[in-house]
Amino acid sequence: MAQLVECREVSKQYTRGKETLDVLSGINLSIEKGDFLALMGPSGSGKTTLLNLIGGLDHPSSGDIINGGANLNDLSGRALAKWRSENIGFVFQFYNLLPVLTAQRNVELPLLLTRLSRTQRQKNAATALEIVGLTDRARHRPGELSGGQQQRVAIARALVADPELLVCDEPTGDLDRDTADQILNLLELLNRDHGKTIIIVTHDPKAADHAKHVLYMDKGELLATTT
Amino acid sequence: MKLFGIVWANLFRKRTRTVLTLLSLAVAFLLFVLLRAIAGSFTQGVSLAGTDRLNVSPKYSITDDLPLSQKQQILAVDGVEAVTQQNWFGGQYQNPQNFFAKYPVEPGEYFEMYDEYVIEPAVLAAFAGKRTATVVDASLVEKYGWRVGDIIPIEADIWPKSDGSRGWEFELVGTFRQGDNPLPLMLFQYQYFTESVADNRRDRVGWWTVRLSDADRAEQVAIAIDKLYENSLNPTRTTTEDEFSRQFASQLGDIGFITTIIMSAVFFTIVLLTGNTMTQALRERIPELAVLKTLGFTDITVSLLVLTESVLLCIVGGVMGVLLSTVAVAAVGPVLQGFLGSFSITLPTVLLALAMALLLGLVVGSVPAISAKRLTIVDALRER
Numbered sequence: 074m075a076q077l078v079e080c081r082e083v084s085k086q087y088t089r090g091k092e093t094l095d096v097l098s099g100i101n102l103s104i105e106k107g108d109f110l111a112l113m114g115p116s117g118s119g120k121t122t123l124l125n126l127i128g129g130l131d132h133p134s135s136g137d138i139i140n141g142g143a144n145l146n147d148l149s150g151r152a153l154a155k156w157r158s159e160n161i162g163f164v165f166q167f168y169n170l171l172p173v174l175t176a177q178r179n180v181e182l183p184l185l186l187t188r189l190s191r192t193q194r195q196k197n198a199a200t201a202l203e204i205v206g207l208t209d210r211a212r213h214r215p216g217e218l219s220g221g222q223q224q225r226v227a228i229a230r231a232l233v234a235d236p237e238l239l240v241c242d243e244p245t246g247d248l249d250r251d252t253a254d255q256i257l258n259l260l261e262l263l264n265r266d267h268g269k270t271i272i273i274v275t276h277d278p279k280a281a282d283h284a285k286h287v288l289y290m291d292k293g294e295l296l297a298t299t300t
Numbered sequence: 301m302k303l304f305g306i307v308w309a310n311l312f313r314k315r316t317r318t319v320l321t322l323l324s325l326a327v328a329f330l331l332f333v334l335l336r337a338i339a340g341s342f343t344q345g346v347s348l349a350g351t352d353r354l355n356v357s358p359k360y361s362i363t364d365d366l367p368l369s370q371k372q373q374i375l376a377v378d379g380v381e382a383v384t385q386q387n388w389f390g391g392q393y394q395n396p397q398n399f400f401a402k403y404p405v406e407p408g409e410y411f412e413m414y415d416e417y418v419i420e421p422a423v424l425a426a427f428a429g430k431r432t433a434t435v436v437d438a439s440l441v442e443k444y445g446w447r448v449g450d451i452i453p454i455e456a457d458i459w460p461k462s463d464g465s466r467g468w469e470f471e472l473v474g475t476f477r478q479g480d481n482p483l484p485l486m487l488f489q490y491q492y493f494t495e496s497v498a499d500n501r502r503d504r505v506g507w508w509t510v511r512l513s514d515a516d517r518a519e520q521v522a523i524a525i526d527k528l529y530e531n532s533l534n535p536t537r538t539t540t541e542d543e544f545s546r547q548f549a550s551q552l553g554d555i556g557f558i559t560t561i562i563m564s565a566v567f568f569t570i571v572l573l574t575g576n577t578m579t580q581a582l583r584e585r586i587p588e589l590a591v592l593k594t595l596g597f598t599d600i601t602v603s604l605l606v607l608t609e610s611v612l613l614c615i616v617g618g619v620m621g622v623l624l625s626t627v628a629v630a631a632v633g634p635v636l637q638g639f640l641g642s643f644s645i646t647l648p649t650v651l652l653a654l655a656m657a658l659l660l661g662l663v664v665g666s667v668p669a670i671s672a673k674r675l676t677i678v679d680a681l682r683e684r
């Protein structure tokens with residue numbers, strides 16, 4: 074299968090005062106289209122940092138990230154923002170929905186950046202909500218939804234612009250076992266039936282059951298790959 | 301704009317806080333508009349009062365009068381540029397309710413003296429050219445539906461004609477305008493007046509109006525005129541219109557100063573209060589703003605969202621204040637009218653209030669907007 078993401082010798086340092094912290098050191102990684110990859114490892118090992126780099130939220134200190142044919146080092150500011158809106162869907166541990174907007178309008182948000190008409194936006198948002206099984210909650214605000222429902226709205230928001238890649242940072246970290254399984258099932262369905270490439274950072278060993286590959290990280294380095 | 305919905309929804313996220321902020325904004329702008337209306341009603345009176353004219357009236361009672369012979373003598377006083385006479389004619393038009401002042405005057409002299417009044421040259425010529433002619437303030441024509449050529453009958457009380465009859469008739473030849481706050485005024489020829497009244501009452505004058513060649517010498521000229529008639533049969537009392545208006549002006553200055561102080565204090569408080577609201581609003585929203593950026597909203601767009609929210613808050617508050625003030629003026633305006641003259645909200649005041657609301661919104665919103673722009677996604681998301 075075709076390759077979607079490639080990381081070449083990616084390193085990331087943070088400087089705190091005089092101290093320099095090596096968060097990622099020389100990461101080489103390639104992810105194929107249609108993959109469902111779980112990224113695991115102890116707290117502080119750099120999982121979120123790597124995910125943010127792949128998603129174009131931040132730039133590496135050195136090395137290259139090629140994602141969907143674009144070298145992210147060549148993009149910044151407005152261009153990078155536009156690229157993200159067209160290529161990546163983000164899902165976070167704490168849902169991060171806008172509390173003042175209904176589920177439907179939260180899902181519509183990414184489409185405000187497109188040229189779609191109002192009716193088309195509403196239609197696409199409704200479809201995304203249908204995929205995550207929340208059509209009947211479209212008019213609810215986040216405060217009126219359970220954690221699992223909020224996360225499903227967030228997934229619908231990540232899907233609505235039809236990006237190639239979904240990056241999910243501990244999407245089940247705040248959910249109970251059953252709800253977490255539902256979310257993982259949903260992600261697996263998106264991968265299998267809708268062809269989405271998915272990278273998920275997780276502490277949940279059961280996530281491995283849903284993923285096609287599992288990568289382990291420790292102290293800023295990739296360890297082994299299991300299939 | 302597609303994003304306006306987000307701004308509007310955000311504004312009411314903390315309903316109580318927004319409502320309280322809006323209320324204080326509304327009260328501030330209410331105060332602003334009312335104070336401007338009050339200050340405005342004071343200034344109107346003043347602009348009417350001439351600053352380079354003197355009033356020479358009989359010393360002991362305004363019901364006394366002065367001899368026409370004084371005219372040349374006053375004109376000869378150093379510092380006097382022009383003199384003209386007026387009389388209180390009294391009289392009534394049809395019934396006593398129709399009150400307006402009627403003065404016999406020298407047409408040419410009068411309109412040169414009151415050069416702020418507007419009269420068409422042709423009308424002035426017609427007025428000067430016909431013995432029984434009259435010109436009236438434009439407001440009277442509207443009020444009584446007069447037309448040029450109409451004969452206006454006036455029933456005399458103080459000034460019967462020499463044959464004892466009380467019916468005077470004047471032919472309307474045109475109108476004049478006095479500016480912002482016109483007095484209901486009817487003017488006719490002094491010549492016609494003085495020749496028609498009883499012999500022993502001819503060539504009498506109610507009061508003189510004097511134009512100074514140099515406004516700064518008003519005091520000296522006034523003293524010189526009064527000194528001239530100190531021991532005569534017709535002593536005078538000369539007052540500077542200026543003296544009156546100067547007093548008035550200094551009070552006005554105080555009012556302006558007080559208004560400025562009050563408004564500064566109010567707006568200072570408002571900036572702090574609204575600024576606090578906006579800063580709090582921003583702090584609560586950091587993760588959300590980061591998410592918007594994650595989704596592909598640019599730094600500028602996110603920062604404009606924050607700025608728009610602040611501007612919107614202030615404008616809504618300002619509009620509420622202006623609306624409240626129109627209600628307030630409608631309610632108390634008629635009562636205050638008696639004390640303050642015309643008491644109203646002018647368009648410039650409204651526009652100024654809205655411009656200030658806009659400015660306030662920009663000022664208050666600028667700091668949060670800049671923070672929102674600088675916010676980096678990665679750091680903001682870690683702050684949970």
Ligand SMILES: Nc1ncnc2c1ncn2[C@@H]1O[C@H](COP(=O)(O)OP(=O)(O)OP(=O)(O)O)[C@@H](O)[C@H]1O
Pocket residue numbers: 087088089094096114115116117118119120121122123678679682
């Ligand atoms: N902006 C930053 N400034 C300074 N240090 C940072 C920054 N971001 C991350 N770090 C550090 O980099 C290291 C890796 O952080 P990262 O968030 O990638 O870990 P993680 O594997 O996602 O951990 P967790 O499982 O707890 O989420 C940590 O030691 C963290 O303190």
Ligand SMILES: [Mg+2]
Pocket residue numbers: 120121122242
């Ligand atoms: Mg993490």
